[in-house]
Amino acid sequence: xxxxxxxxLPPSVTIDLTRRTNPRLSGRLVGARQVAMPYVTMTRLAxxxxxxxxxARVGALVLGCIALTAIFSDFLAxxxxxxxxxxxxxxxxxxxxxxxxxxxxxxxxxxxxxxxGDWMVSPLVAFGPTEKDADADVLLPPCRRGHPLGxxxxxxxxxxxxxxxxxxxxxxxxxxxxxxxxxxxxxxxxAGFAGGLVDGLxxxxxxxxxxxxxxxxxxxxxxxxxxxxxxxxxxxxxxxxWTELARIVRVEVLQVLGRDYVTAARALGSSxxxxxxRHIMPNAIAPAIVAMVFGVxxxxxxEAAVDFLRVGSPDTxxxxxxxxxxxxxxxxxxxxxxxxxxxxxxxLIACILVGEAARDAIDPxxxxxxxxxxxxx
Amino acid sequence: xxxxxxxxxxxxFPTLFATSLILFVVTTLAPDPPLAFDGDGLTDEPAxxxxxxxxRFVNTHPDxxxxxxxxAARHVATGDARGEGAARRLERLGGAALPYVLPLLxxxxxxxxxxxxxxxxxxxxxxxxxxxxxxxxxxxxxxxxTHFRDDRAVDFxxxxxxxxxxxxxxxxxxxxESDLVSLDTFALADLVRAMMxxxxxxxxxxxxxxxxxxxxRGPVLTWKGAVANGTDLRRVRADWKEWWFVHATDFATxxxxxxxxxxxxxxxxxxxxxxxxxxxxxxxxxxxxxxxQKLRARxxxxxxxxxxxxLWSLALAVPIGALGAWRHGGTxxxxxxxxxxxxxxxxxxxxxxxxxxxxxxxxxEAPRLALAVAALTVGSLATISxxxxxxMLDVVRQDxxxxxxxxxxxxxxxxxxxxxxxxxxxxxxxxxxxLPVVFGGAIVVEEVFxxxxxxxxxxxxxxxxDNAWLMVVVLASAVAITLGMVASDIVCGxxxxxxxxxxxxxxxxxxx
Numbered sequence: 001x002x003x004x005x006x007x008x009l010p011p012s013v014t015i016d017l018t019r020r021t022n023p024r025l026s027g028r029l030v031g032a033r034q035v036a037m038p039y040v041t042m043t044r045l046a047x048x049x050x051x052x053x054x055x056a057r058v059g060a061l062v063l064g065c066i067a068l069t070a071i072f073s074d075f076l077a078x079x080x081x082x083x084x085x086x087x088x089x090x091x092x093x094x095x096x097x098x099x100x101x102x103x104x105x106x107x108x109x110x111x112x113x114x115x116x117g118d119w120m121v122s123p124l125v126a127f128g129p130t131e132k133d134a135d136a137d138v139l140l141p142p143c144r145r146g147h148p149l150g151x152x153x154x155x156x157x158x159x160x161x162x163x164x165x166x167x168x169x170x171x172x173x174x175x176x177x178x179x180x181x182x183x184x185x186x187x188x189x190x191a192g193f194a195g196g197l198v199d200g201l202x203x204x205x206x207x208x209x210x211x212x213x214x215x216x217x218x219x220x221x222x223x224x225x226x227x228x229x230x231x232x233x234x235x236x237x238x239x240x241x242w243t244e245l246a247r248i249v250r251v252e253v254l255q256v257l258g259r260d261y262v263t264a265a266r267a268l269g270s271s272x273x274x275x276x277x278r279h280i281m282p283n284a285i286a287p288a289i290v291a292m293v294f295g296v297x298x299x300x301x302x303e304a305a306v307d308f309l310r311v312g313s314p315d316t317x318x319x320x321x322x323x324x325x326x327x328x329x330x331x332x333x334x335x336x337x338x339x340x341x342x343x344x345x346x347x348l349i350a351c352i353l354v355g356e357a358a359r360d361a362i363d364p365x366x367x368x369x370x371x372x373x374x375x376x377x
Numbered sequence: 378x379x380x381x382x383x384x385x386x387x388x389x390f391p392t393l394f395a396t397s398l399i400l401f402v403v404t405t406l407a408p409d410p411p412l413a414f415d416g417d418g419l420t421d422e423p424a425x426x427x428x429x430x431x432x433r434f435v436n437t438h439p440d441x442x443x444x445x446x447x448x449a450a451r452h453v454a455t456g457d458a459r460g461e462g463a464a465r466r467l468e469r470l471g472g473a474a475l476p477y478v479l480p481l482l483x484x485x486x487x488x489x490x491x492x493x494x495x496x497x498x499x500x501x502x503x504x505x506x507x508x509x510x511x512x513x514x515x516x517x518x519x520x521x522x523t524h525f526r527d528d529r530a531v532d533f534x535x536x537x538x539x540x541x542x543x544x545x546x547x548x549x550x551x552x553x554e555s556d557l558v559s560l561d562t563f564a565l566a567d568l569v570r571a572m573m574x575x576x577x578x579x580x581x582x583x584x585x586x587x588x589x590x591x592x593x594r595g596p597v598l599t600w601k602g603a604v605a606n607g608t609d610l611r612r613v614r615a616d617w618k619e620w621w622f623v624h625a626t627d628f629a630t631x632x633x634x635x636x637x638x639x640x641x642x643x644x645x646x647x648x649x650x651x652x653x654x655x656x657x658x659x660x661x662x663x664x665x666x667x668x669x670q671k672l673r674a675r676x677x678x679x680x681x682x683x684x685x686x687x688l689w690s691l692a693l694a695v696p697i698g699a700l701g702a703w704r705h706g707g708t709x710x711x712x713x714x715x716x717x718x719x720x721x722x723x724x725x726x727x728x729x730x731x732x733x734x735x736x737x738x739x740x741x742e743a744p745r746l747a748l749a750v751a752a753l754t755v756g757s758l759a760t761i762s763x764x765x766x767x768x769m770l771d772v773v774r775q776d777x778x779x780x781x782x783x784x785x786x787x788x789x790x791x792x793x794x795x796x797x798x799x800x801x802x803x804x805x806x807x808x809x810x811x812l813p814v815v816f817g818g819a820i821v822v823e824e825v826f827x828x829x830x831x832x833x834x835x836x837x838x839x840x841x842x843d844n845a846w847l848m849v850v851v852l853a854s855a856v857a858i859t860l861g862m863v864a865s866d867i868v869c870g871x872x873x874x875x876x877x878x879x880x881x882x883x884x885x886x887x888x889x
Contacts, residue, residue, distance in 0.1 A: 200391075208395035210810065211858040212851060213817035216835070217403070220847045223839040224407040301724050305821055308726045309836060324730060328825065331737055341727050348722040 046286040046361040053361065059353030066347055070167040077160035079106040079128030084120035086110065095123060106131055127157035129164035129318035142335050150335040152326050158335060162343050164318035169300045169347060172234050177295030179238035181245060181288050188249025189284065192257065193276060202250070206243040214240060214298075218306050230317065233306065237299050245291035249284045256280050286362045290355055297351035304344055320344045381870045381877040389863050396855045397653065401646050404848050405433070426623050428645045436647075439639035441631040446474035450481050453496045454489035464496040471500050471591065472561025473628040476533045479526045482519070491515035494522050501525070503590075504559045533563055542567040546580045554583055562591045562628045569621045572614060578604050585613060595620060615667070622652070658849045661838075668849050671834065676853070678830035682746070682819045683812075686753035691808060694758050698765025699800065702773055703792050714766070720759035725818040728752045729825040745826040753822050757815055764807050769800040802873050809865025812858045 050056050078095035080102060094102050107126035125148060132155045142150040149158040191202035221236045222228040256262060265275050304321030320340040327336035452463035467474060482490055495518045501509035512521050538560060545553045557564050568588045575581060578600035585597045596616055602609040631639050641647050658668035701710040729752035736748055773796055781791045820832030831850060838846040870877045
């Protein structure tokens with residue numbers, strides 16, 4: 001009798017019961033456990049569904065590839081070789097270590113000045129993101145003279161700029177979203193939990209920040225700060241974009257606070273902190289993941305737009321937006337828009353795929369429809 | 378309904394206040410220049426114009442002419458290290474300081490009294506008092522000021538000065554003018570006030586001449602200039618108004634009514650807010666044009682681009698999203714979903730860039746405004762239609778739609794009346810929240826297509842480090858967007874009583 005019951009009851013409940021009462025049965029429930037674990041929280045349900053979603057998997061795969069590109073960009077495109085022997089010394093990974101002896105050299109120059117006994121292993125493309133080609137090959141179309149994606153108006157290799165641009169974009173994106181997620185959860189929880197004046201203050205701040213266009217604020221802060229840098233941009237975005245998450249977390253906290261189990265916990269003498277961490281935070285993690293993924297997308301977008309408007313000097317850090325901005329001055333140079341644009345678009349699409357799958361996974365209303373939707377995209 | 382609208386509008390004020398606070402903090406990001414202090418005051422004029430001598434948020438000891446005069450007088454009398462600067466400062470405060478310094482003269486011991494009286498003599502010379510130039514000994518100076526106090530103390534009252542200035546404006550004569558010269562800076566408040574109200578060119582010339590004599594600076598408006606063209610008049614008036622706004626507390630007391638508020642108003646934030654609220658937005662650093670005028674010239678283009686893009690995207694997005702959801706899973710739904718998804722991900726600046734390249738390749742004279750609106754529409758269209766589709770899907774799955782179909786209503790009626798009307802509301806709310814994105818996009822699009830709107834001007838201002846314009850632009854756009862959000866909320870409230878109820882209920886809960 002008992003051995004049959006697991007199949008009919010909802011999996012979560014079943015596991016919770018059998019694990020405690022009859023350890024022999026747990027072996028038969030492997031399939032059910034993959035769907036949900038004991039102590040079902042909203043987050044666990046959502047995560048289980050997220051993992052099952054095809055959109056999320058595709059998006060995560062693409063994002064993973066871009067992240068790998070960002071991490072190993074020095075192997076894909078660099079002005080120094082991966083491994084070389086130069087003047088009777090062997091250098092391992094000079095493109096990362098940057099030894100002083102090679103500081104004046106580049107792959108192209110090393111090939112010219114090579115003496116007997118010198119050898120080198122070049123990266124995929126032997127140009128760095130800020131290196132100007134010695135031959136002054138400006139605005140080369142793709143697939144000419146070792147530049148697979150062509151060069152820009154300063155003679156810099158577009159492939160190297162796109163590859164190294166992923167590092168800029170993802171670096172800023174992830175760092176800013178970590179800050180904004182932390183801020184959003186903290187302030188949202190504080191507002192919902194404390195109520196009263198604090199709630200009012202946070203709510204006003206959220207509304208005020210929402211009404212300021214992010215791009216405008218980033219541009220203006222960049223102009224007002226004495227020495228604007230990437231960190232300025234990062235902080236400006238992080239300190240202004242936490243509002244959406246804070247709003248969601250606040251509502252979540254208010255809803256949970258009204259539940260019976262919180263009242264029970266309070267009656268049992270739980271401290272406010274324990275209620276916050278044990279009963280409220282687990283429910284806020286799922287919205288935080290959504291905010292994080294969309295945060296990365298929006299930060300990458302804003303960063304690209306700002307760099308697009310402020311087309312930098314030849315020595316600036318590689319960035320997709322900046323590369324696209326250069327195309328404005330050169331009407332025929334389609335490769336300056338196409339390749340960085342494609343990289344940007346791919347990143348944004350991947351982020352949105354994961355983010356939307358995560359959002360649907362959180363939304364209980366959509367839970368039963370989500371799988372059907374998933375089949376389509 | 379009216380109560381709801383009113384309440385929603387009132388709720389915008391705390392938000393605007395919070396916005397102003399945030400933007401004020403942003404303004405302080407610009408580095409402060411090194412300040413030059415002299416005696417007990419800031420002498421660096423550009424720094425004073427930015428109120429760097431005031432504390433940021435709370436001024437526990439708001440200075441006015443009285444406290445400034447008394448501090449300076451004490452420094453002069455004791456002859457300490459700051460005495461030199463304080464004497465200059467006392468001379469600058471001039472006639473306005475006399476009502477507070479002269480009583481002090483009596484209370485001081487003889488040596489200090491002589492020091493102070495001698496330091497005040499340049500003021501007497503400027504006031505063209507009879508016998509002022511002949512005094513050369515400190516004892517004589519003490520005697521001079523004692524006599525002056527006995528004779529002229531009556532003239533140094535607010536009412537007397539107001540009357541004197543009014544009479545000068547009504548029927549000016551050189552005698553009345555010299556009367557006011559002998560009041561020196563004490564008359565400045567009324568002189569500036571009269572300058573703003575009178576249109577009589579001769580009176581204006583006298584007033585500006587007097588003010589210049591007392592303040593030691595500022596433009597004089599010749600009556601010919603006042604008659605010939607309005608620009609001179611406006612420029613001179615603006616100059617004096619601005620100067621008085623910065624320097625009022627040097628020559629006027631904070632009266633009993635204003636004193637409790639001075640803790641907040643006499644601060645950098647208070648002054649900044651007052652300036653912004655009164656539309657005194659300062660002067661652009663790039664070309665010296667008043668910012669308010671520049672804003673009025675540039676804003677219509679940006680607002681038009683935003684409004685047109687918003688209208689177009691709503692007009693297109695609502696049918697696309699609704700139809701997609703109604704025929705959920707059909708060919709149109711799948712195709713539009715995929716296309717809109719890609720459009721949703723493409724950044725606005727990329728769309729603008731591609732459009733611009735395409736337009737330049739094909740035609741010389743490209744319709745810039747239309748292209749800008751098109752580029753801006755693409756992004757919003759995708760976003761809004763995705764919302765519309767989601768909202769419609771939510772509604773279509775509900776029971777009352779099945780009921781409506783079951784009772785035999787025609788499909789179009791169910792779709793338009795039952796489903797779409799309900800599905801429009803969330804879209805409208807979200808469209809209001811989408812305004813900042815559209816505004817930010819407009820900045821980029823203007824730059825790409827070379828439309829001379831707010832965005833174009835802002836990017837030039839960034840290049841030229843025109844901080845005044847930058848701050849105004851952020852503030853103005855935040856205010857515009859807040860108003861747009863209020864408007865969209867009110868529209869939603871009109872369409873849906875439930876939305877109204879939420880705001881009212883929130884209110885009630887807060888009150889209990």
